[in-house]
Amino acid sequence: MQPKLKSKVRAADREIGEVTRVIMDPLSREVSHIVVSLNGSGERQVAMVHVQSVSDHVVELRSAASEIMALPAFKRDDFVTTHEIEIAHLDENIHVAPGEVLVPIPELEKSVKRRTFFTNLTHAIGFLIGLPIAYPVLRYLMVPMYQPFDNSWLKIGNVSKIKQDDVGVQFKYKKKVKEAYLPEAEIEKNVWILKTTSPVLEKIYQGKDMEFRDAAGNSVWVNKKEVPYVAFSGKCPHLGCGYKWRHHKLLGDVFLCPCHLSIYDAGGKVLDGPAPRPLDALPIKVSASGDVQIIDMEFKAGTKAQVRII
Amino acid sequence: MQPTPSSSAQPTALEKVIAFVDERVGLKTLQAKMLNEPVPGGSRWAYIFGSILLFIFIMQAVTGILLMFYYVPTADHAYASTQYIIHDVDYGWFLLSYHFWGSTAMVVCVFAHMSQVFLWGAYKKPRELIWLVGLALFGLVMGFGFTGYLLPWDQRAYWATTVGVEIMDKTPVVGDFMARFLKGGPTPGQMTLSRFFVIHVMILPAALMGLAGLHLFLFRKAGPAGPFHGSVEELKAKSDYFFPRQVWKDIVGMVTVFLAICALAFWEPVVLLEEATPDPGDYHPEPEWYFLFLFQMLRLKIFAGEFGQFLGAVALPGAFMAFLAALPFIDRDPERNIFKRPIALIGWIVVMTTILIFTVSAIINREFLD
Numbered sequence: 001m002q003p004k005l006k007s008k009v010r011a012a013d014r015e016i017g018e019v020t021r022v023i024m025d026p027l028s029r030e031v032s033h034i035v036v037s038l039n040g041s042g043e044r045q046v047a048m049v050h051v052q053s054v055s056d057h058v059v060e061l062r063s064a065a066s067e068i069m070a071l072p073a074f075k076r077d078d079f080v081t082t083h084e085i086e087i088a089h090l091d092e093n094i095h096v097a098p099g100e101v102l103v104p105i106p107e108l109e110k111s112v113k114r115r116t117f118f119t120n121l122t123h124a125i126g127f128l129i130g131l132p133i134a135y136p137v138l139r140y141l142m143v144p145m146y147q148p149f150d151n152s153w154l155k156i157g158n159v160s161k162i163k164q165d166d167v168g169v170q171f172k173y174k175k176k177v178k179e180a181y182l183p184e185a186e187i188e189k190n191v192w193i194l195k196t197t198s199p200v201l202e203k204i205y206q207g208k209d210m211e212f213r214d215a216a217g218n219s220v221w222v223n224k225k226e227v228p229y230v231a232f233s234g235k236c237p238h239l240g241c242g243y244k245w246r247h248h249k250l251l252g253d254v255f256l257c258p259c260h261l262s263i264y265d266a267g268g269k270v271l272d273g274p275a276p277r278p279l280d281a282l283p284i285k286v287s288a289s290g291d292v293q294i295i296d297m298e299f300k301a302g303t304k305a306q307v308r309i310i
Numbered sequence: 311m312q313p314t315p316s317s318s319a320q321p322t323a324l325e326k327v328i329a330f331v332d333e334r335v336g337l338k339t340l341q342a343k344m345l346n347e348p349v350p351g352g353s354r355w356a357y358i359f360g361s362i363l364l365f366i367f368i369m370q371a372v373t374g375i376l377l378m379f380y381y382v383p384t385a386d387h388a389y390a391s392t393q394y395i396i397h398d399v400d401y402g403w404f405l406l407s408y409h410f411w412g413s414t415a416m417v418v419c420v421f422a423h424m425s426q427v428f429l430w431g432a433y434k435k436p437r438e439l440i441w442l443v444g445l446a447l448f449g450l451v452m453g454f455g456f457t458g459y460l461l462p463w464d465q466r467a468y469w470a471t472t473v474g475v476e477i478m479d480k481t482p483v484v485g486d487f488m489a490r491f492l493k494g495g496p497t498p499g500q501m502t503l504s505r506f507f508v509i510h511v512m513i514l515p516a517a518l519m520g521l522a523g524l525h526l527f528l529f530r531k532a533g534p535a536g537p538f539h540g541s542v543e544e545l546k547a548k549s550d551y552f553f554p555r556q557v558w559k560d561i562v563g564m565v566t567v568f569l570a571i572c573a574l575a576f577w578e579p580v581v582l583l584e585e586a587t588p589d590p591g592d593y594h595p596e597p598e599w600y601f602l603f604l605f606q607m608l609r610l611k612i613f614a615g616e617f618g619q620f621l622g623a624v625a626l627p628g629a630f631m632a633f634l635a636a637l638p639f640i641d642r643d644p645e646r647n648i649f650k651r652p653i654a655l656i657g658w659i660v661v662m663t664t665i666l667i668f669t670v671s672a673i674i675n676r677e678f679l680d
Contacts, residue, residue: 084346185385189589259473259605273614276619310497
């Protein structure tokens with residue numbers, strides 16, 4: 001039990017005064033001293049070791065009155081009040097005031113029966129405010145997320161640019177995009193086109209024509225397995241970077257992605273690195289004069305299967 | 311802290327104003343509470359990182375607000391407006407570079423702060439919640455870095471975002487939705503820029519202010535942990551208040567960080583690459599240095615293929631963060647001395663060394679790409 005403020009203090013031989021303050025230890029958060037006012041002859045700081053017993057109104061000391069009087073006077077300036085300092089959990093350990101300090105509850109509050117009901121009703125109404133706006137907000141934010149595929153053909157150059165077989169040649173082109181309210185803009189994109197020899201072609205098509213479908217599953221275009229021109233999407237199927245045609249010390253001429261070092265051969269097959277699938281071949285049309293057209297498709301990176309996103 | 315009695319009998323006008331405000335707000339008590347916090351075992355240089363982080367955040371907020379006076383978050387103007395800040399606006403280059411290097415300083419100090427808390431065993435009971443909120447704050451800092459990176463709309467910005475969002479896409483079930491939601495479409499564009507901008511300048515700062523407030527509140531509620539050795543008597547003998555010795559150390563730390571950021575901004579100002587476009591040209595995409603280790607990790611063979619990628623990009627970092635969150639609940643041994651916690655010490659060294667090795671190898675790898 002902690003000594004109470006205003007308790008009488010009784011030394012071994014006689015009563016000497018009353019408790020005016022207590023001092024808390026900041027680490028143990030226990031009362032370490034009491035301050036005793038000596039009926040007009042100053043205050044003394046008395047350590048708890050001097051205390052014999054504590055009751056509601058009286059603090060009994062072990063020592064004689066003369067010993068307590070002999071202690072140095074209490075120095076207020078060596079201390080701060082608990083209001084002026086922040087020590088975690090100090091307040092919870094202070095039980096020195098005699099009794100509770102109370103404030104009356106307002107009359108109107110005394111007869112409220114369904115307190116829990118009102119609490120729940122408040123939550124329910126808050127929920128009812130939130131619920132109808134949750135869906136509009138979600139729709140509002142989702143507007144641009146899913147867009148129809150664009151299956152139009154883009155003219156991107158002439159195959160006369162390709163001088164060698166089985167060598168990747170980058171074709172840069174500009175694509176018109178119209179985003180929301182913005183004026184129509186052109187973005188630069190690129191594909192890699194090869195004039196392949198039949199072994200490479202065979203590896204890409206594996207004896208089958210390549211069919212491209214739209215979102216509804218209808219056929220958009222078929223790349224015939226005999227056409228030697230192949231276009232690969234410029235986007236690395238690993239994590240979507242742009243790869244290059246490079247010479248590799250061990251693997252020869254390859255497609256190499258500088259991001260995570262995926263390496264593909266001329267047929268798009270993964271030779272090394274983390275890529276989960278071969279390069280993505282795109283629908284390609286080459287006219288008699290050598291003009292190349294492609295459908296600008298993009299596929300999700302990082303998946304084993306091709307998942308079209310544009 | 312006793313109010314010092316005025317030497318003259320009549321209070322001055324200033325004293326009257328202070329007394330007026332104090333009577334209504336209780337500023338003196340508040341100030342006393344703020345400054346009179348006993349630091350068990352006394353102030354230390356090791357404790358400065360929390361305050362430094364707060365300082366860096368405030369400076370990021372100030373420079374960020376200033377940048378918004380000229381920056382325009384649209385695909386057709388973001389790059390031009392950033393170039394305008396760098397080349398035409400007086401001291402624009404400095405404010406932008408300060409903001410850029412400030413973010414780097416933030417990450418460095420977050421690592422230092424977390425390491426200190428970990429090594430001191432300060433995440434243990436009763437400080438579990440401070441640690442959890444701290445982890446959330448770490449996530450926010452990374453989010454700031456990731457979203458801020460896109461805003462200049464140059465090649466570096468575009469590709470870091472492209473790859474970063476593709477990584478997010480690998481999260482099972484919700485990945486595709488999350489990635490499209492963040493990008494505002496199937497590929498990065500205006501909607502992505504708008505979204506990252508809102509997240510960077512509104513959502514993350516609000517979240518950070520809230521969580522940092524909670525972090526501090528919980529810290530004050532639990533009290534500082536103090537050193538991990540020393541008897542109660544020793545600690546009491548060495549204890550001092552937050553003010554002045556710890557505040558002094560904090561302010562020295564802040565001014566050091568401030569000067570370092572200024573020096574970096576001065577000697578290594580931000581230079582933009584070409585404007586963002588889905589054709590990387592000769593640019594080799596690379597994330598900011600503090601993501602380099604993850605970037606390099608994803609080059610490993612074991613993280614190849616669809617599953618490997620999920621493992622390296624989502625599962626492993628996710629599991630590591632989950633482990634950190636569970637740490638105070640797994641490690642219930644009250645022992646805080648790091649030299650008596652060999653697993654913790656070795657674990658910390660292994661993680662730091664791994665990050666270092668991967669970061670360095672990513673840097674070494676650069677020269678083999680050309």
